[in-house]
Amino acid sequence: MRFFSARGAQYHCRMTLDRFDRQILNLLQEDAVQTAERLAEQVALSPSAVQRRVRRLRESGVIVRDISVVDPKYVGRPTSFIVAVQVERERPELLAQFRAWLAAQTHIQQAFYVTGEADFILVITAPDTETYDALMARMVGENANVKRFTTNVALSLVKRGLTIPVPAEPAD
Incomplete structure (x- = not known):
């Protein structure tokens, strides 16, 4: 179920998932393209029951979106x-501006606001180091609040995924 705050921000109520919902999610x-x-x-449900459950999981925000994973x-x-x-500085308006900039960049696959020495961790994909360098130059040039960044180049892929393990029964 979706609700809206006084400012129009969307949020979701917490939905109770039964064992069928949990199986379907896994x-x-x-x-994601399996038929009902x-x-x-x-x-062990009817196709129409599965369709209703999947629709409810999407409408309630449990399923955020369906995607295809592409080999880069x-x-x-x-x-x-x-x-x-x-x-x-971690002033809210500066963080909001930087978050919006990050979200608009197609080369950035994931961006996390984190604790520790870094404030953000980014996962970026690019055709080459020149493209990456140009992106980082734009990041620093367009975001005066960026103090510094460090880069690790991935040598090989060990695991890629966005799967969230859904236990058969809810945790207490």
């Missing part, structure tokens, strides 16, 4: 960079 995370019929066979080397983005960014 199955959809493995293959195929899912129904695996969770086939689309000309073979190099990955993991970047730690430090900012000068």
